[in-house]
Amino acid sequence: MARSRDPAAPAAAAAGSTTQRIVESITTAIVERRLMPGTKLAEQKIADIFKVSRTVVRQALNQLSRDKLITLHPGRGAFVARPSVEEARQVFEVRNMIETAMVRRLAASITPQQVAQLRDHLRREQAAVQRTDVPGRTRLLAEFHVVLARLLGNEVLAEMLRDLVSRSSLISLMYQSAHSAEHSSDEHVAIVDALERGDARAAVRLMESHLHHVEHNLRLDPRVPDLEAALTALE
Known part of the structure; x- marks a missing residue:
């Protein structure tokens, strides 16, 4: 029936x-x-x-x-949303824990086809940086981390990382100082180079350094402005 x-x-x-x-x-x-x-x-x-x-x-x-x-x-x-300073720190702490473990595992299993996929993504990143395509480069720089997660074949991890990267972008809108997208893209290249060599230790070190640089470029410790210094800075 x-x-x-x-x-x-x-x-x-x-x-x-x-x-x-x-x-x-x-x-x-x-x-x-x-x-x-x-x-x-x-x-x-x-x-x-x-x-x-x-x-x-x-x-x-x-x-x-x-x-x-x-x-x-x-x-x-x-x-x-307007993330707090403490939330910003916590987001990057979680990202560091997840992404270092992720690249350590990926270094042991990555295939030439997956390296080629990452290289293609890097080329699109660099092209967006060179043509000053701010929305495009912002999206591609963020997606790089999600692509790494997908290469492990774990969609739960990819979804979790996508959420964290989106929150990181929101945090950057509030706290980011002058930041070099070109520098971030270069760091992505170094991470892929380490993965291609199967060098887990270097991949972990480079990912830690990359996330530290991104967080360091955020003004998470704003100073209370000194009125006299503010008003006499241009004299």
Whole structure:
């Protein structure tokens, strides 16, 4: 006997797909620095942009809230999150623990085909840096870390790292000082070189150094401004 189809199933699947599209669009806008911390995300405006109901938008915003990319304030709405200094430190601490273990394992198993995949990603990174494509280079520099996780064949790890990298991008929007994208890309090249050699110790050391440099370029210890020094700096 044929099983009857649930008529609501296609509609539910479509709604879920649209919700995910909204989540991905907002996440990408944050990673590419088109949405700044504190930006208000008006439900109706998002609903109009994606031609969906506010219910679908609310589902997307709830998911982004769980991912710590936005904050929901009762009576005020949704805003791109403003991570605290302590949260920033914790995010980079977790990334260091995960990513050093990741490259140590990858160095022992990486294949020539996977190295070629990484080299292709690096070429696109460097091209974006050279043409001063800020959104493109920001996205590619972040995706490098997710690509490494995917090469281990662990999608749970890749999803976890994607969330952490997205939060790192949001943190950078608030705390990053003048930062050289070219330097980050060069460090990625050195990491891939170590992986290709199967040198786990060097890969771990280079990843630790890379994450330290990224964190170091964040102003996580802002000084209380001295009024006299501020007003006489140009004299």
